Amino acid sequence: MLDTDNFTTPDGRTIGGTVLDLRNITLRFGGVEAIKDISFDIREGEIRAIIGPNGAGKSSMLNVISGFYVPQEGEVWFRGEKRPPMKPYAVAQQGVARTFQNIALFEGMSVLDNVMCGRLGHMKTGLFAQALWWGKAQAEEVENRAAVERIIDFLEIQAIRKTPVGRLPYGLKKRVELARALAAEPSLLLLDEPMAGMNVEEKEDMSRFILDVNDEFGTTIALIEHDMGVVMDLSDRVVVMDYGRKIGDGTPDEVRGNQAVIDAYLGVAHD
Amino acid sequence: MTELATIPAFLDRNAAEFGASAAYREKEFGIWQQWTWAEAKAEIEEMARGLILLGLEIGEHVAIIGRNRPQLYMSMVAVQCAGGIPVPLYQDAVGEEIAYVLGNCAAKFVIAGDQEQVDKVIEVRDRIEGLRHVVYLDGRGLRKYDHSEMSSMADLRTTEAESDRAEMDRRRAQQTGATTCVMLYTSGTTGKPKGVVLSHDNIVATSIASSNFDGLRQTDEVLAYLPMAWVGDFIFSIGQAMVTGFTVNCPESADTIMHDLREIGPTYYFAPPRVFEGQLTNVMIRMEDASRLKKRMFDHFMAHAKTIGPKLLDGEPVGAMDRLKYRLGELLVFGPLKNTLGLSRVRVGYTAGEAIGPELFDFYRSIGINLKQLYGQTEASVFITQQKDNEVRSDTVGTPTPGVELRIDESGEVFYRSPGTFVEYYNNPESTASTKDPEGWVATGDAGFIEDATGHLRIIDRAKDVGKMASGALFAPKFVENKLKFFPDIYEAVVFGNTRDRCVAFVNIDLTAVGNWAERNNIAYASYQELAQHPRVIETITDHVNTVNRSVAEDEMLSGCQIHRFLVLHKQLDADDDEMTRTQKVRRRIIEEKYADLIDGLYGDAEEVYTETDVTYEDGRKGKIRATVKMCDAEVVAVETKTLEAAE
Numbered sequence: 001m002l003d004t005d006n007f008t009t010p011d012g013r014t015i016g017g018t019v020l021d022l023r024n025i026t027l028r029f030g031g032v033e034a035i036k037d038i039s040f041d042i043r044e045g046e047i048r049a050i051i052g053p054n055g056a057g058k059s060s061m062l063n064v065i066s067g068f069y070v071p072q073e074g075e076v077w078f079r080g081e082k083r084p085p086m087k088p089y090a091v092a093q094q095g096v097a098r099t100f101q102n103i104a105l106f107e108g109m110s111v112l113d114n115v116m117c118g119r120l121g122h123m124k125t126g127l128f129a130q131a132l133w134w135g136k137a138q139a140e141e142v143e144n145r146a147a148v149e150r151i152i153d154f155l156e157i158q159a160i161r162k163t164p165v166g167r168l169p170y171g172l173k174k175r176v177e178l179a180r181a182l183a184a185e186p187s188l189l190l191l192d193e194p195m196a197g198m199n200v201e202e203k204e205d206m207s208r209f210i211l212d213v214n215d216e217f218g219t220t221i222a223l224i225e226h227d228m229g230v231v232m233d234l235s236d237r238v239v240v241m242d243y244g245r246k247i248g249d250g251t252p253d254e255v256r257g258n259q260a261v262i263d264a265y266l267g268v269a270h271d
Numbered sequence: 272m273t274e275l276a277t278i279p280a281f282l283d284r285n286a287a288e289f290g291a292s293a294a295y296r297e298k299e300f301g302i303w304q305q306w307t308w309a310e311a312k313a314e315i316e317e318m319a320r321g322l323i324l325l326g327l328e329i330g331e332h333v334a335i336i337g338r339n340r341p342q343l344y345m346s347m348v349a350v351q352c353a354g355g356i357p358v359p360l361y362q363d364a365v366g367e368e369i370a371y372v373l374g375n376c377a378a379k380f381v382i383a384g385d386q387e388q389v390d391k392v393i394e395v396r397d398r399i400e401g402l403r404h405v406v407y408l409d410g411r412g413l414r415k416y417d418h419s420e421m422s423s424m425a426d427l428r429t430t431e432a433e434s435d436r437a438e439m440d441r442r443r444a445q446q447t448g449a450t451t452c453v454m455l456y457t458s459g460t461t462g463k464p465k466g467v468v469l470s471h472d473n474i475v476a477t478s479i480a481s482s483n484f485d486g487l488r489q490t491d492e493v494l495a496y497l498p499m500a501w502v503g504d505f506i507f508s509i510g511q512a513m514v515t516g517f518t519v520n521c522p523e524s525a526d527t528i529m530h531d532l533r534e535i536g537p538t539y540y541f542a543p544p545r546v547f548e549g550q551l552t553n554v555m556i557r558m559e560d561a562s563r564l565k566k567r568m569f570d571h572f573m574a575h576a577k578t579i580g581p582k583l584l585d586g587e588p589v590g591a592m593d594r595l596k597y598r599l600g601e602l603l604v605f606g607p608l609k610n611t612l613g614l615s616r617v618r619v620g621y622t623a624g625e626a627i628g629p630e631l632f633d634f635y636r637s638i639g640i641n642l643k644q645l646y647g648q649t650e651a652s653v654f655i656t657q658q659k660d661n662e663v664r665s666d667t668v669g670t671p672t673p674g675v676e677l678r679i680d681e682s683g684e685v686f687y688r689s690p691g692t693f694v695e696y697y698n699n700p701e702s703t704a705s706t707k708d709p710e711g712w713v714a715t716g717d718a719g720f721i722e723d724a725t726g727h728l729r730i731i732d733r734a735k736d737v738g739k740m741a742s743g744a745l746f747a748p749k750f751v752e753n754k755l756k757f758f759p760d761i762y763e764a765v766v767f768g769n770t771r772d773r774c775v776a777f778v779n780i781d782l783t784a785v786g787n788w789a790e791r792n793n794i795a796y797a798s799y800q801e802l803a804q805h806p807r808v809i810e811t812i813t814d815h816v817n818t819v820n821r822s823v824a825e826d827e828m829l830s831g832c833q834i835h836r837f838l839v840l841h842k843q844l845d846a847d848d849d850e851m852t853r854t855q856k857v858r859r860r861i862i863e864e865k866y867a868d869l870i871d872g873l874y875g876d877a878e879e880v881y882t883e884t885d886v887t888y889e890d891g892r893k894g895k896i897r898a899t900v901k902m903c904d905a906e907v908v909a910v911e912t913k914t915l916e917a918a919e
Contacts, residue, residue, distance in 0.1 A: 149300035154411070159526030161301065201889070212412045 016044030118183025295341035318349035337384020466697030532613030580637030652691030744831030
C-alpha cells in the first residue's frame, strides 16, 4: 500500500510518495457511523479533493486527519509512521495546517495579527521576552513578520493588512484564513470548503491561489469542495464519499465516469 | 542641462550627481524599498544588456505591460539604452486590445508584470508575427509555463559579458534627440488606437520647460499610480523625473493607493478629476458618519475656507481676522483633512484629462492645496497650456506652456505648435497628415477660445461633440455632464440632444456613495442593477437633475441643454465594454449605438424600457444582463433660448 513511486501529472508536475495514509478508518458518534471503513492516501505535492453530498462525512474525515477526532477503528500513517492518537496542536507541529468551513478567525484582531498567529509554531522565545520585545524575541518577530508579509503579498491582501477581520467581507475572510494556515508553512494543508458561499470571481481567485500555493511552495493540499467544476479543474485525485462510505477514488476523469458517483450526486430512481 | 539630449543621458547625469538619493521607491512586503539613482542605473544597464543578448535590435519595439512598478519604469529606460523603443500598454487592456497594439507596432519582446499579463500575451501570441520573447517580473504561478520563449527579469539581468556593455555603449552613442524615445497609443474616443511616436527631443524639451514652469526640484516626490501607457505618467514618472531627478514612488497594490499616498505625502501630485471626485466623495461620506460636533466644525470652517482659501493661495489681500480664523481652521479641520487625503505636502498639484467641476476644484483650493489645471494631449507630449500659480481658475486651462504657440481656427477648434509636437503616427501617414500640417500645427479636436483679457485658453468641449439642437441652440454635452457629475451620487453622465429638440441623459450612480447612503437608510439591494433602479435612488437623482437644470438655465448660451428626461443606467459604463476609453472618457458614439433602445425610450413616451446589454467580464468572457429601466421626467426651467449666432 505504501507506494513510493513518483508519477507525473498531465500538466507536468511530479507527484511524490505517500504523505498520509488512512487505513480502514471508522468513526462513530454514539450509534451514528460518520465514517465507515475508509482507506485512501495523500501523496506528496498533489491536490487531493474529498467530495460528496451533504452529510457524507467529509468534514469528519478532515477532522480525523487534523487530529481533532480520533477514529474508533483504523490507522493513520503519516510520513511512513503510524500516528498515535494525538492532540490537534501536536498534529499541527508535524506540519499540518487547516482552514475551517465556517471561518474561525479572531474577529477583533487585525489581518496581520491573525496571520501572525499562524507563525506561533515558529516562535521559540517565551511570553515575557516577547512582551518586553527583548533579546532574541525582537529578531524573531522581525523574521516572522517578514514571512507573514510574503504571504500577505502572495495572497494580495496588502490593502487590508491592518483592518480588523470582523469588518471584512466573507470572501476576504476566507483568504485571511488561508493566509493564517500558510503562515505555519505546512507541508500538508487541509482546506474545508475554501470556496463555499463565494461568487464566480472570488472562486476563480481562490482557485488561482490554491494552485499557486501548491506550485510555489510545493504544499500538499487536501480540500473539501462542493463546486464540481472547481474540484475537477483543481485536483489531481478525488475521493468521493456518500453516507460515510468511499464510493469512488481516482483522477477527476475516472471519478466523473463512475456510476456510483453519478448516482450519489444525481440521485437514483427508486422503483 | 540642455546639452543632454536623451533620457539615458539624463540617467547618467542623475547617477553621477545625485547617485545616493532615491530614484524609485516601492512598497513591498509592507516596507518602502528604495533604489538610488546609482542603483537604478546599474539595474537598468543590466536589463539593457540582457535585452541585447536576447537579440533586441536597434529600432525594435518592446511592449511593457503591468502595474506601476520601479522595475517596469527602469525596463522602459533599459529598452532605450538597448536601442529599442518602449511601448507601454494599459494593464487592464483585454486580449484583443493587446493583440491590436502588439501587431500594429510589431513588438519583438514583451515585458510583463505578472502572470495575469503573461496569460493575456500568450492568449494572443499566435497572431503576433515576430514576437520572440516574454520577460516577466513576478514569477508567481509561472513555474509550469513553457520557458523556451520566456524568462524572468532576474534571469535577464544575469549577463556578465563585457561585450554586451560595449554593444550597449555603441548603440547609445548613436542616439540623438531625434531618436524615438517612446511610442504611446492614444486611447481614441473614436476608432482604433494610433501609435504616437515621440522623440527624445519632444520628451526632454517639454519636461524641462514644464519642470521650470513649476519650479520642480530634485527633492520632490511623486506617486506613480496612473496607467503607465498614459502620456502623462510617462512625462511625470520618466520625463520630468529624469530631467529633475526627483523620486518616483510606486504603490504597493492598486487597492492601497490612498494609503500609500498618505505615507509618501507627495509634493508634486497629479490626478484626473475623477480621483479628486472620489476622494471628496469619501470625505463627505465619512463626514456623514462623524459626530455632530465634528460635522458642525467641518461645515463652519469649510464655509470660511470657500471664501478665504483661494484668495490666500493666489496671494490676494485678506483681512487679519479672516486670516486668523483660516489658520484656526487649518489647525482643526483643513490640516488633518489634507493629511488624511495624503495631500499635506503638495506644492504643485495638477488635474487634467477632463473639465473639473468648479465646486470640486474650489474645494481643494479652499483647503490650501495648490491645485491647478493643465491642458494637453499625447500628441503634444502632454503640455499645451498650464495655469500659473497666481492665475488659477476652474473654468480655464491656463496660458500656453513656454515654447507652445496657440491658434484658434474659424470653426473654433484649438491648434498648437510646440517642441513637444509628436513626430508622427506610427505607420499611418494619412492620419499624421490630417492631424499635423506641414508647418507643424496640430489640431486638438477640442473647441475653445482664448480670453482676450487674460490670454487664458477656455475649452468648451470636444469639437465634434459640440453641436446644435433642432432649435439652433448650442449643444455642449460636457457642460451639463460635469454639473451632474459633481454630485457624489453620480459617477458618470451622458447627455444626448444633438440635432434633437430637447436633451435627455443617462446617469450612472456612484456605487460607493449611493451604497453608503442605502446602508444608512436601511435600503436593501442585491446588485448594482437593483440599487440603480430603486425608487428612492431615482427620486434623489431626479432632484439632482432638477438642480442642474436650474443652473444650466442661468447660462444664456447653453440654457437649451436642460435635461427633459433621463434614466439611471442598469450597469456601470466600462472600458471593457468599449463604452469608455482606458482613461475613463465616455465614448458617445458607441454608447449611442449600444443603448439606442433606451434613447428611443427617452425620446418617446414609454414609462420603462426592457433592455438586454452585452457585458464583458474582467477575464474577457462575454455575458448579457437584462433589465427594465425606468424613464424619468425632470423639471425644466422655461427660458428663451438663444441661437448659435449668439455664440462665438
